[in-house]
Amino acid sequence: MQQTTKAFNLPLLLAPFISRLGSTLYLFGLNWFVVQATGNAALLGVIQAIGGVVLFFGDLLCGVVVDNFNRKRIVVSAELLSVLGCLACAWWLDPLHITAAPLITLTVILDVGLAFSLPAAKAMIPELITLAGRQRFNAVSNTLIDLADICAPLIGGGLLALHWLNLQGFLLLNGTSFLLSFLLYLSIRYQKPTGEASQLGVKESLLTGWHYVWQRPKLVEAIVLGGLINVLYAAVRLVLPYDVNHLYGGDSAKYSYLLVMLALGGILGGARLTLARREPNRQQNYADLALAAGALLVAGLWADYWVLLVASGLFGFCYSCFEIRAITITQNLTAPDYLGRMFGILFLAIDAFQPLGSFIFGFVTDWVANWTLVIIGSLLVLGLALINHWYQRLIR
Template sequence: MSQQTITETALLRQPGLLACLVGRNVAAFSSQVQAVAVGWQIYALTHSAAALGFVGLMQFLPMVALIFPAGHVADHFNRRRIVMTCQLIETCSAAVMAVASFEHVLGPWGIYAMVMVFGACRAFEMPAQQTFLPSLVPAALFPKAAALSSSLFQVASIAGPSLGGVLYGLGADICYALCAVAFGTSAVATGLMQLRFTARPKQPVTLQSVFGGIAFLRRKPAMLGAISLDLFAVLLGGATALLPLYADTVLHAGSIGLGLLRAGPAIGAVLMAAILTRWPLNRRAGRVMFLSVAIFGVATIVFGLSHSVPLSVFALMVLGAADVVSVMVRGALVQLGTPDEMRGRVSAVNMLFIGSSNQLGEFESGMLASAIGAVPAVVLGGVGTLIVTVLWMRLFPGLRDLDRLDEIESD
C-alpha cells in the first residue's frame, strides 16, 4: 500500500471527522437552497430590488452585532452543543417558513424576521464550528482535511442553488421543508461527533475577553497578514458581483451564459480543492499563498477585459481555484496557530473580516461600476489586488517565509 493511500485511510478513520463534514456541509447546502427560495419569494411578493437588498442586510446586522460575543461563548462553553442548538433552531425556523408558505401567510416582514433568526444563529454557529477540524485531526493531516472540507463545501455551494431553483418551481414551502430536514440532519451529525469538551473556568464577560481575538491577532503578524490580505483581495476583486451586468451588456450571453459565469468560480474551487486533497501543500506555503492571490488578481483583470464567454468562464475558474489556496493557508494559520481556548474568538474575527469583505466588495464593485463602467471597475480591482499583494509581501515577511503548514504551532 502506498504512503498516499495510507495517509488517506488515516484521514478517513479519524473519529468524528465524517460526522463533522456531514454536519457542516449539509447545513451549507441547506443554507444555499434557502437563500435561493428566499430571494425568489421576496421578489415575487414585492417586485422590489430594494427588498432583495434588505434580505442581505437582515442577515448581516445580526452577525455584526453578535459575532464577538459569539466568539467568547465558543471559547467558554461546549462548542458541539452550541452548534447543535443553532442547527435545531434553524430546523424549527425553516419548518415554520414551510408551514407559513404552504398556508400563504408568510409575508415580507415574516421573511425578514426569519432571516434575522438565521443570521443570529450563524453568528454563534460558525465560530464554534470552525474549531472542530483542528480538534479532530492531527496537524500532519490538517491540510488534507481542510482541502477535503473545502471541496465538499464548494460542491454544496454548486448543488444548493441549482436544486433550490428547481424545487422553487414546486413551491417555496417545498424548499423550506427540505431545508428543515437538512438542518435537522446536520444537528444529528453534529451530535454524533466524538469531540470531548473540557470545562474551563468561567470568566466574567468583559470587553477585554469579548475582543480578545483582536488582541491576539495583533501579536501574530503572520496570521493578521493572512486575514487582512484575503480581506483586501476580496474587497478589491469583487468581480462576481457584476456577473449579471457582464452577461447582459458585455458578453451578451443571456441567462444561460450567466449560469455558466456563476458556476465558474465554484468549479475551479472544487477542482483545486480535489487537487489539494490528493497532493496537499507541504512546502513554501506563504509564497504559494501570495502567488495564488496574485493569480486571483490577474484572473480578475483577464475576466474584466474578456469579450468571450469561454475565456471569461475560464478566468473565473482560475479565480476560484486561486481563492481556495489562499483560504486553505489562512485556515491552517488561524486554526493551528491559535490555542484551543482562543479559537472561537479568533475564528469570530476571521469570519467578520471575510464576511464583511464579501459584502463590502460587492458594494464597492457596484458603486465603482456605476461611476466609471463595469470593465474599468473590474480591471482596477484586479490591479489593486496585485498592488496589495506586493505591499503585503513587504509588510509581513513572516507570512511570506511560512514553509510547512503541518509545523504551525500555537503559543
C-alpha cells in the same frame, strides 16, 4: 479527560456539506427570483448588507462564547435556530409578491446561526482531528463544500427549468438541509476542554484574544487577507446574475454554469491541497490571489460569456486554495484556548466590511455592469500590495 483525536470524522465532514448544499440552493433561488422580480441587483445588495451587519455583531461575541461554552452545543443550537427560521419565513413569504421583509428576517436569523456555528465547528477541528491530518481534512471538507456549490446550481437550474419550485420551495429545501446537519452534529462525540477562557469574563476574554492575535503577525496577515478576498468574492457573486440577465440573454442555465465553474475551480483547489505534502505558507497565498485578480481583470476588460466562465473557474480555484491554507495556518498557530476567539476575529474581519461592500457593489454593478470586475480585480491587486508591505514592516 483528554479529547481523543483522529485523522477523520465523518459527521464533522458531512454536516457543513449538507447545510452548504441547502444554503447555496436557497441563495441560487433568491438571487434569481429577486433579480427577475426587480430587474436589478440593488435589493440583493441591501439584503446582503443587512446580513453583514448581523454577522459583524455576531462575530464580535462568538469567540468568547465558543471559548467559554461547549462548542458542540453551540453548533447544534445554531443549526436548530436555522431550521426554525426557514420554516417560519417559508410560511410568511408570498412567492407571487416577493417583498423584502421576510427575506431580510430570514437573512438575520440565518446569519445569527452562521456567526456562532462556523467558528465553533472550525474550533472543534483541532480538538478532533490530528495535526498530521488537519490540512487534508480541511481540504476534503472544502472540496465537499465546493461540490455542494456545483450541485446546488445544477439542481436549482433544473428546478427552475421544470418550474417545480418557487422561492418558498427553495426556502423549505434549505430548512431540510439544516435539519440533517443538526442531526449529524448531534451525533459527534465531543467533550468540552477546560482552559483559561472559561475563567474570564466577556471583556477580559475579548481583550486577551485581541492581544494574543496582535502578537502574531502571520495571524494578523491571514485575518486581513481573509477580509479582503471575502468582500471581493461577495462582490463577484453579485455581478454574475446581473451579467447573465443583462448581457447574456437572461438564461438561467448560463447563470448555473457560472456558479458550477466557480465551484469546480474550488474543488480543483481542494484536490491540489489534499495531495500537497508541504506545509502551507504565505507566499503561496499571495501568488494564488494575484492570479485571481488577473482573471477578474481579463473578464472585466473582455465582456464575453466564455471568458467569464473561465475566469469564474480560476477565481474559485484561487479562492479555495487561499481559504484552506488560511484556516490550516490559523488552526496550527493558535493555542486551543484561543481558537474560538481567533476564528471570531477572523470572521469578524471577513464580515466587517461586507455590509458596506455588498451595498456599494450592488449599486455599482447597476451603473457600470461588467466593468465592475475590473474594479474588483484592481482593488485586489492594490490590497495585496498594501497588506504585504504592512506585514514586512510588522515583522521588522
